[in-house]
Amino acid sequence: MVGLLRGVYSSDRPVIVEFREREIAGTGIVLSKAEAPSSGMAEAIPIDIVKSVTSEIKEKGRVERGWLGVSIEENEEGKVGIIAIEKESPAELAKLKEGDIVLKIEREEVASTKMLAKEIRKRKPGKTITLKIERNEKEIDVKVKLGEYSEKNVRIELESKFPRLFIVPKPPKPPLVPKLPELRKLPKPPEPPEPRIFSWGLEHRKYIGIYLEEINRELSEY
Known part of the structure; x- marks a missing residue:
């Protein structure tokens, strides 16, 4: 030790x-x-x-640790039963089913859930093992090729066992910025009227206010 x-x-x-x-x-x-x-x-x-x-x-x-991909529990008789199977796991590929009772692993009797988990994890990923299970009151030998117990699964397991060791501090909240009141839009000033340009034009007028008349010498002297 x-x-x-x-x-x-x-x-x-x-x-x-x-x-x-x-x-x-x-x-x-x-x-x-x-x-x-x-x-x-x-x-x-x-x-x-x-x-x-x-x-x-x-x-x-x-x-590296072996991975089967099942959730297990001990029933009233003390036997280890499968209660859930992960998708695309070695257990699913080997056609294990919920409700199966795991009796032996490599000819060694399964005494508890801890014992089965220990035996699975001490084996290398990729190794093929034989499980003796009980299904519908019949004993069946099932060969399973173990996968690898991922770091994600390891962390989940440790967090469940030692929650105080894996408390992630929450990031500080950003300071509150006071919301400024919305500025009222000023009314648009009216556009000034276009200046009117006054001009004389003779093309549309028939007279311009005067007329011509012949005068004699006497009138011209005035």
Whole structure:
């Protein structure tokens, strides 16, 4: 066994991890006390798992885990049943159905939901396994080619188990800008009338106010 996890924190509000003392978590045992700050938490993990994980990280840069694509629960008899199947998952491609009871995985009896999940995830993506299921009171062997457990599914699982560790702070709201009153539109000033240009024209007039008459010498002297 090896102590793997012992965190530190400097925040005024430390993360609280709610584990019971010596509770089995995943593939290890938590040695911290209940509701202890994460800085005092330590977890013991089998050395073979640590070696496997570290070597895979060195080789590929990440850990690959098998994925079946089902939701499971234990019924009243303690058997593990399939209650939902994800679309386009290995389980759907293998024709598994809701209501199937998983009895064995690779000839090993399935004792609990945790045991089945652990056995699936410790196998590599692309590996073909044999599941013995019970359907309509008949036992059937089903071969399933495992997919890869994605980072998205890992995060969803961790968020459901440790919600306080994955609280994303909301972005601050932008400051409120006071709404300015709408400006009233001023009425458009009336357009000035076009100037009337006065002009004399003789082409349409028959007379211009004078007339000519012959005069004699006496009148011309005036």
